[in-house]
Amino acid sequence: MSAGEPTSLPPLASGPTGPAALRPLLDTVLDALAAGHDERGGPLPAGGPDAVATRVADALGDVLPDTGDPDALRTLVHALAAGSADPADPLCTAHLHCPPLAVATAADLAASALNPSLDSWDQAPAASALEAVVTRTLARTAGLADALVTTGGTESNQLALLLAREAHGGVRLVCGTNAHHSLPRAAWLLGLPDPVVVPAPRGTLDPAALHEALTALPGPLLVAATAGTTDAGLIDPLPEIAGLCTAHGARLHIDAAYGGGLLFSDRHRDRLAGLEAAHTVTLDLHKLGWQPVAAGLLAVARPHELTALHQRADYLNADDDTDAGLPDLLGRSPRTSRRPDILKIAVTLKALGRSGLGALTDQVCARAREFATLIREHPGFELYDRPVISTVLFRPAEADDDTVATVRRRLLHEGRAVLGRARLDGRLWLKATVLNPHTRPDDLTHLLKLVELAERSLPG
DSSP, X not given: OOTTOOSSOOOOSSSTTHHHHHHHHHHXXXXXXXXXXXXXXXXXXXXXXXXXXXXXXXXXXXXXXSSOOTTHHHHHHHHHHHTSOOTTSTTBOSSSOOOOOHHHHHHHHHHHHHOOOTTSGGGOHHHHHHHHHHHHHHHHHTTSSEEEEESSHHHHHHHHHHHHHHHHTSOEXXXXXXXXXXXXXXXXXXXXXXXXXXXXXXXXXXXXXXXXXXHHSOSOEEEEEEBSOTTTOOXXXXXXXXXXXXXXXXXXXXXXXXXXXXXXXXXXXXXGTTGGGOSEEEEETTTTTOOOSOOXXXXXXXGGGGGGGOOOOHHHHOHHHHHTTOOOOGGGOSOSSOOOTHHHHHHHHHHHHHHHHHHHHHHHHHHHHHHHHHHHTOTTEEEOOOOSSSEEEEEETTOOHHHHHHHHHHHHHHTSOBOEEEEETTEEEEEEEOOOTTOOHHHHHHHHHHHHHHHHTSOO
16 A cells, blocks of 8 residues: 555445445435434425525535544435425425435436446446437337437427427527426527517417417427426417428427326326427426436437437547447437436336336326315315316415415425415416325315415414
């Protein structure tokens, strides 16, 4: 051992000693998660941002001490768990933020321990082969040909615009007022013209307005439709939009980051009729797929268009290596270093099957309908509309927008419930997105009671 070299080095997660080194650390993590959950005592920590920041700072102490703290793992995992919004709590329903399946999370541990990077085959032999098969299978489930793994809907939407621009030598985005904010931002990032935004009355793209826009605008055009809006979980009239795109020679992208999970359900997949007509489709399995973040995909109908992403770096995909049969991975993503997010997805698909994932989807959709019925039958509340997927919008009857906003923030500050907010038809609504299949009817009743009590407790 050379002078100055540490007498003992910290263990690695992989290699022959990796499993033995991880086993006691997993016990530490699991104990700290349980203790943090008990300390939190609800869907999120009470006290608001300042209180949470203070507790985290107290646990963290010196970020980079001269001498390491052997209890750092326990301390910081505990602090994170105690200070987290827990998507597995049935009262945590604000966002498209799902509770991950245990089997997917366990697979993600293996991915972290092995740490392959999908920028060259010699870093990720099995992971690259797994990704090639699983992405094609998921794309075909949506009626397309192939798919790229992404970090989520934002990256997928940006890639969809990039592929459209490269395929047509420029393109102009046409989308509804209900489109995800990442679409106009992607147009800006890619130097495209300002998007043409058409009306979306009652939250869905208006085909008549789209027809008028497509008739008036010069091409090439890219229409972006939505299957599962962020605000209300609504689905645009996809078959009609697809027909208009065909008639006007426009390219079609469908953002199904939320609604794509309906593909697993025999009961609900017909709501995605028209998806197969798209040139590109955004999917997000860290929504209705119960994956740890990130688990996004962009499905494509024309795999040859992916050549637009091709890059050459001799140390990663030299011509002679490619000619000798080593797969070239640089055209599968705009990123270079890339973790094998496909493993957790593949494990989930195989472990649960279509019927298992379909049952989870059916369960959360059914719970959302039950919650909507509960609201509709309660004289103290107003329901926006029957849920299309698993998002329910509601508000206390006779309340103004300031009251709605204050009720939401009070529940957050007290750590009692995590509700989202959405503005539709010029009014502010509370938003509950049911993504936890373990949610019970009693949980929904309790959530409504908490909102009722919070409103009554306001002054005046």
